[in-house]
Amino acid sequence: MTQQTESTTPAQTQNKSSGRNRTTRHHMIAFGLIAAFVVIAPQFLYPVFVMKLLCFALFAMAFNLMLGFGGLLSFGHAAFFGGAAYAAGHAAKVWGWPPELAIAFAVLVGAAMGAAFGFVAIKSRGIYFAMITLAFAQMVYFYALQSPVTGGEDGLQSIPRNSLFGLVDLSSDGAFYWLVAVIFMIGILFVYRVIHSPFGEVLKGIRENEQRMISLGYQVQRYKLVTFIISAALSGLAGGTKALVFHLASLVDVHWTMSGEVVLMTLIGGMGTIFGPIIGAGVIVAMQNYLADLGSLVLIVQGLVFIVCVLTFREGIIGVLAKWLKTRL
């Protein structure tokens, strides 16, 4: 899915260096705003709600790395998110691991699944790629449904948070919030670094013109696979953290509707933008939170938002904002 985020007009090319500084300044401002939000939010919002938001924002950023920057639409990211949630839950509950190790294990599981699925899936493109990732995720779903390890229909319940490094007690939401906040900030800074690294530039090149990158001598398949693994690992980070936040890993996390939700978050926020997925996740999580009483109406509203976005609002919130500010966000 090619999204033109970097349209360079002649005027822009002329003062490229000053434009670049301006863009970097905008990014710094955006990071400042995010950090400020993360610090202040628990003062006026329910901490669990904010933690949920941060987990999903991280998940959507991980997903956007593939869709927005790699041009690969995965319809099976729930597998990594949910699979890692089960992994973290199992590590914390059965093995009694502290949260940092449980989450690290979740990241590993996410990366391993990404490597296995990616190895098969990257051989295909476009719709085929979407179908294959979807089918793999469904395998994971059925495994979670039947296996005694994952608790079937009940999922893993009352997952303990244990204490950080075996020392700091994190059982209260207020204390656990700061761990989630740190994980989130590290996560988004990591994604930012990846996007702006030489690796990220090659990735954008592949998105725009794969044939050309092949003829330039890049090992396109390897780049795609690495992107897939990074994205899966970060989804695992988000999923593992989420399991500890809610003390719960369940079938909802691995179902294909979760894969669809993350696509929607990215789409609303603006695919191929850096900060869009965060805003998109915020919109969806808030919507689910405030419309929760309406039951199945949430599904309808979510579907309608999806349809409207695809038909008329393909640039997303941040995409439009970036255009308006004449910058990249």
Added chain:
Amino acid sequence: MFELLGIPPQALFGQVLLGLINGSFYAVLSLGLAVIFGLLNIINFAHGALYMMGAFVAWMLLTYLGIPFWAALVVSPMIVGGIGMVIERTMLRPLHDLDHLYSLLLTFGLTLVITGLFQNFYGVSGKPYPIPAVLTGVVNLGFMFLPIYRAFIIVMAVIVCFATWFLIEKTRLGSYLRAATENPEMVSAFGINVPLLVTLTYGFGVALAAFAGVLAAPVYSVNPVMGNDIIIVVFAVIVIGGMGSIMGAIIGGFGLGVVEGLTKVFYPEASTTIIFIIMALVLLLKPSGIFGREV
């Protein structure tokens, strides 16, 4: 009675039969997807929701209007097919020139809306739909009892699959369709109304889904999420058969249904995942699918 590999024949044939019935639904559903994919180049994610809608329309026709099964078998696909044509005209057409992944996302959104609407009005519990009187009862085949309605499903699926194959491969309309798949500009230069053909094709594919829904109504309970899980299996079926391949959809559908049934006998734990495992293997060996052309 004789035994095969320690499995009683009743269980074996029973599961093969169940597999054939599931395979009938896979075949008709993947056939609709293949027809749509062939011409429009999009994956119709809403296929499962429209299958559910077909079953629900049949239930509504019976409950509110007293229209029996036989009429519903024709009327429901027509209604749902009509809705499909409206969807194509109003929503899919504006996306035609964009990346096809947008169409996939749009139909995903449609799935949420359709499922949500039926859930809102009818809840998640199933609605019973009676088997038509003529088709009740069982036949004793000697080695097992065959419910007549189940046999009817298989026969109907085979007829519909054959008719669709005949329509596309052997008739003039089908030749237009195949030509438009290859080169829409050229075909429209010959004076054929390609946009109309696209709308009709989408409507037809959707009608096939609704037809499968009506067939499913008496055996599965009619509920808003009945299409949710079957559709993902059907996606795997068309990937295995080769996307857009009519033959791949039909043979793949029935074949994988039977494979799934056999897995239930020999290794029940894997029965829900066997199709996805086969899909992964096929992709490693022949990425375009068994009957697909190289991409």
